[in-house]
Amino acid sequence: MxxxxxxxxxxxxxxxxxxxxxxxxxxPRAKIPTQPDxxxxxxxxxxxxxxxxxxxxxxxxxxxxxxxxxxxxxxxxYPGFGNHKGALGWTSHGQLAGEQAANEAKLEPLMQRFALYTPEQLAGDPAARQLGQVLFEDNCAACHQRSGKGNQQLGAPDLTDQDWLYGGSGKDITTSIHDGRAGVMPPWASLGEQTVDNLAQYVLSLSGAPHDAKMAAAAEPIFKATCTACHGPDGKGNPALGAPNLTDHIWLHGGTLADITKSIHDGRQGHMPNWDKRLSDAQIHVLAAYVYHLSHPDVGAAD
Structure with missing residues (x-):
């Protein structure tokens, strides 16, 4: 100051x-005029x-x-009178640092034990799940919600199902948290409005949803020539690229005809930030175990 x-x-x-x-x-000494009563x-x-x-x-x-x-x-x-630091030398930063150090000292033995297991194994540990839940709510819930159900408006996937854009193993989840992910669906408006509409019908057909068979048939060769590079010839996606599976009924940005048409026409941009600057490797390890637990709730359920 x-x-x-x-x-x-x-x-x-x-x-x-x-x-x-x-x-x-x-x-107490003020004289207030009063009535006789x-x-x-x-x-x-x-x-x-x-x-x-x-x-x-x-x-x-x-x-x-x-x-x-x-x-x-x-x-x-205490500080409060200008630049006077207080006879006790107390600061909020010092108190926070002390409490963080004390907390780290308590967590260190747990972290050392957690490091002995894979995220899949750690997902069955109640203590790891409890800590992982705290880390998830502090860092991930803003996009994925506290429940892990995701948010279509943000393009944040549902973590409670077993549909994974980049793979659902403990190692895959750890990599996603540590390094982040950047997904790009290019816009295909250049193909023409009618072709985009036909492709939307074909994508609907891949998951068995109601669709226009004639329009879907017209789009099939376009899909195989244009879209299979990422989504595969059968439309089942590619975890190496983060290309979603189009044959199930799980949609990152919505599965209505309008949603699919918009995705094809305008493209989509998805960004999962990397958390290695905010969280330690040990914390990411525990967080990955908790995320794995969200889609495998039966792991360790008997504990």
Missing amino acids: STGWSLWVMFLVVLNLGITFFLFLWG GTSGHVWAHGVLREGVRRLPMWWILFSGAMFVAAFIYLVL
């Missing part, structure tokens, strides 16, 4: 404490209610005085 801001803060503290202390001393003369409800005048109770005066003493002691012991 600069000297100017320090002086300003000190001025405000002195001003506020000075005014309130003056009122504290003046209040001991009221102020203010009435309501046609005289039914009258404002009484009573001295402040002694307990209130003593308590208020104690609060002033506590305020002065606080300003001596």
Whole structure:
């Protein structure tokens, strides 16, 4: 804090404490004109209610005085009076660092034990799942929701099913969290509106959804010439590229005709940020186990 801001803060503290202390001393001694009946003369409800005048109770005066003493002691012991650091040398950063160090010391034995297992094995450990849930809610729930059900508007996949864009093994999940993922579905508007509409019908047919058979048949050669490079000749996708399986009923951006048409026409951009800068390798290992557990809830269910 600069000297100017320090002086300003000190001025405000002195001003506020000075005014309130003056009122504290003046209040019990203030003379308020009263009527013979001991009221102020203010009435309501046609005289039914009258404002009484009573001295402040002694307990209130003593308590208020104690609060002033506590305020002065606080300003001596802790920072708050400009650049004064406080007699105790306390800082919020120091307290946070101390608490984090204490927490790390408690977690270290657990982390060492967790490192002995794969994410698939660790998914059955209640202690690992508990820690993984905390990490998930702190870092992943904003996109994938606390339940892990995902968010189609953000393109965040549902983690509770067993449909994985980049593979669902413990190693695959760890890589996704550690390195992040960048998925790109190029726009195909250049093929023409009718071709895009036909392709949307063909994609619907791959999953057995109601579709226009004539339009789907017209799009089949286009799909095999254009889309199979990523989605495969049978439309089952490619985890190496993050190309989704089009033959199931699980849709990252929605499975209606309008959604599919938009995906083909405009393309899609998906970005899963890398968490290796925010989380340690040990934390990512536990988090991967928790994500694996979301789609395999029966693992360790008997524990």
